[in-house]
Amino acid sequence: MHIVIVGGSFAGVTAAIRTRQNFKDAQITLLEKQAQIGFIPGALHAILNKQIKRLEEAYFISKEELQEYGITVILNAEVQSLDSNQQQVTYQKTNQSKKINYDKLIIATGSVQSSYRIKGIQSHKIITYKSVEETKTALALVAQNHRFTILGGGQVGVEMADSLIRNKKKVQLVESMNGILVKYFDQEMLQPLIKEMKSRGVHFYFNETVREIEEIDERLLFKTQNSEITSDCAVFALSVKPQIAYLDDQIRLHEDGAIYVDRYLKTSVENIFAIGDAIQTPSSLSDESFYISLANNAVRTGIVVADNLLKPQTKFIGTARTIGTKVFGYYIASTGMTETESIFFDEKVASIHMTQPASLFNKQATISGKLIYSVETGQVRGAQLISQTNILEKINTLSLGIQMGITITELAQKDYFFHSAWSPIYDVTNHLGLMKG
């Protein structure tokens, strides 16, 4: 059996390794259009924040390491077309067109940072940084420029604001919604962070959408419905889009261009599977799926797909959309549904807030948390945490609870370790469960 995987990042590499574990004798070929595999997109922040020194440190695997699993890795190989009737893909390598046949195909071509709607977005002074080449250009542009406009207040935009401020740059952030990280947080939770960002010099343009960008004398002019904003340079931190131009029209897509897959990660075509940022990811909380670009989903879909190549065996449990990061001195983390978005679901939910000291002996540092739960079943649907102490790992407990259907009453009794040097009396995750009257 010949299994061909297209795309050598989180999803494709994981799928390749897991497929080898499942199919000891299969021929496995991975095609990647870039000159290397396994680049970490957050590398720019890591360098600007001095967590790593060189881009060479920003890889989770090399071609040689993957080959040790007995996987053929073909680099600089861009897939140009798919013929799903012939079970064949065509790729370009060193100006030659080559064909490869598959018995099973795994599409793991992920996403690109792009927008077609904004006029002038192609300017060379607008930074994107998902690939290694883009990141090299971005590093040079950050070094050469002083005033930056960040387009988008999601995780990438807010982390970039943090990195640029650390590097003594001027930052203005344009966001079409009324706040930051709106996919993951109800805005009342982030007020301390927003206040801190403002006090460190970030200038926000909320409820404004960039419609047009003009280059004027080496500077950029951004036109929104209300403002004209100038800067030396800009960061594209808006939507990412699936990279799927080479697919044939047999592969069913969602309206947003993401590949449709069933719960076993099979596409609409026999023997073709899709994973990672190329697909709409099934939700852990409902029967729906949505487009969400997260490395953890890419890795987990990569693991699951390898079980389903011969027959549907392992259902993908879905995503609770778990994130965590540290920005402007605050650890912030979220999983599951926000209260704001709950209006889009049939279920009636309620929420609770709590603030507690971070540990028994450090009463100054606090942890604030919010829990969203179903009024009817009591099941926990979402959680958000913010603190100046590191609470990031707590969100993983809460996301596990959500995926396992834990109720708020059960959460209050969840088993936890206590040690006076490290813990408060109640663990924050239990405390949230105790807040319901």
Ligand SMILES: Cc1cc2nc3c(=O)[nH]c(=O)nc-3n(C[C@H](O)[C@H](O)[C@H](O)COP(=O)(O)OP(=O)(O)OC[C@H]3O[C@@H](n4cnc5c(N)ncnc54)[C@H](O)[C@@H]3O)c2cc1C
């Ligand atoms: C700046 C930034 C920071 C991020 N930080 C985080 C984070 O902290 N946590 C988190 O969970 N997520 C983060 N993400 C999102 C995360 O990077 C993606 O969810 C993840 O990379 C998706 O992995 P993937 O393997 O599905 O696709 P991708 O990483 O997009 O990889 C797809 C691969 O396929 C290759 N490819 C594409 N088309 C072809 C073709 N036609 N032929 C051959 N090869 C092809 C590409 O070159 C690429 O190597 C971040 C994203 C960005 C942009």
